[in-house]
Amino acid sequence: MPKRNMTEDDPLEDFSARKVELDGLTKVVHVAGHGPAVIVMAEMPGISPHVARFARWVRDAGFTVYMPSLFGRDGAVPNLEEGTEVFRKACVSAEFRAFAANESSPVIVWLRALARLAHGECGGPGAGAIGMCFTGNFALTMMLEPAMLAPVMSQPSLPLNDPAGMHIAPDELRAVRERMERDDLTVMAYRFEGDQFCRAQRFAAYAEALGNRFVARVLPDSAANRDLPPFFKNAVPTPHSVVTAHLIDEAGQPTIAARDEILSLFARRLGSLPG
Numbered sequence: 001m002p003k004r005n006m007t008e009d010d011p012l013e014d015f016s017a018r019k020v021e022l023d024g025l026t027k028v029v030h031v032a033g034h035g036p037a038v039i040v041m042a043e044m045p046g047i048s049p050h051v052a053r054f055a056r057w058v059r060d061a062g063f064t065v066y067m068p069s070l071f072g073r074d075g076a077v078p079n080l081e082e083g084t085e086v087f088r089k090a091c092v093s094a095e096f097r098a099f100a101a102n103e104s105s106p107v108i109v110w111l112r113a114l115a116r117l118a119h120g121e122c123g124g125p126g127a128g129a130i131g132m133c134f135t136g137n138f139a140l141t142m143m144l145e146p147a148m149l150a151p152v153m154s155q156p157s158l159p160l161n162d163p164a165g166m167h168i169a170p171d172e173l174r175a176v177r178e179r180m181e182r183d184d185l186t187v188m189a190y191r192f193e194g195d196q197f198c199r200a201q202r203f204a205a206y207a208e209a210l211g212n213r214f215v216a217r218v219l220p221d222s223a224a225n226r227d228l229p230p231f232f233k234n235a236v237p238t239p240h241s242v243v244t245a246h247l248i249d250e251a252g253q254p255t256i257a258a259r260d261e262i263l264s265l266f267a268r269r270l271g272s273l274p275g
Helices: 049-060 080-092 107-122 138-144 170-183 200-213 230-235 254-270
Strands: 016-022 025-033 037-040 064-068 127-132 148-154 187-192 214-219
Touching: 016 107, 025 049, 025 107, 037 049, 037 107, 037 254, 049 064, 049 254, 064 107, 080 230, 107 127, 107 138, 127 138, 127 254, 138 148, 138 170, 138 187, 148 254, 170 200, 187 200, 187 254, 200 214, 214 254
Parallel strands: 037 064, 037 127, 127 148, 148 187, 187 214
Antiparallel strands: 016 025, 025 064
């Protein structure tokens, strides 16, 4: 994949922007690639060039990427003012419950329907999903959709006011655990050691709830990229975005190893076409 300038807005010209209506709710979904379906959910404040880069890596590994527009301006380099406003609106949106520890955000119902649609369109054993930051918890709750086989949580940051909160209703958590046991599945989870938005307490809570079905990876803060877009430079005080803004795109870097492990998980669970 040719390298792009991460400091310029991404036109997303190699994705097809589709309006997808599910359960009476319509959202734009950027679709690209061939092979089994993987849902790539953007971090706050939206589909940045770094998020699009990760989606292209997934596409080039032999998958069809479905990247829903959940907030923000698609393809934009996030600046502080715009990113802060996107964050504020999401926190009060009816689709997200940013401060709920024992509830799931309503938008997850739509995302489960998207996984079902994507699997139907692409075929294969099932679908994968990765959530990041504000959407990081969503991939786990999406496991209530039978088509979902490969969930990844990258720096899951909700609820914002409870470091040990898991942002999933207790009955849903039990159902997810039962399904993972029955189908012999795991969820991969990633965070930086010093992340203030996704702390050790949250991973400990997931580990207690899911046992060995929760597979955690904690990267040292020294592995994080320091050349950041304005929003991250000013609003994110610690290493945070494992496979996007804080990823160092160089061979041998821990963040590249995390990316490759995620791609390998999708390949093992879903199969893939040569990229």
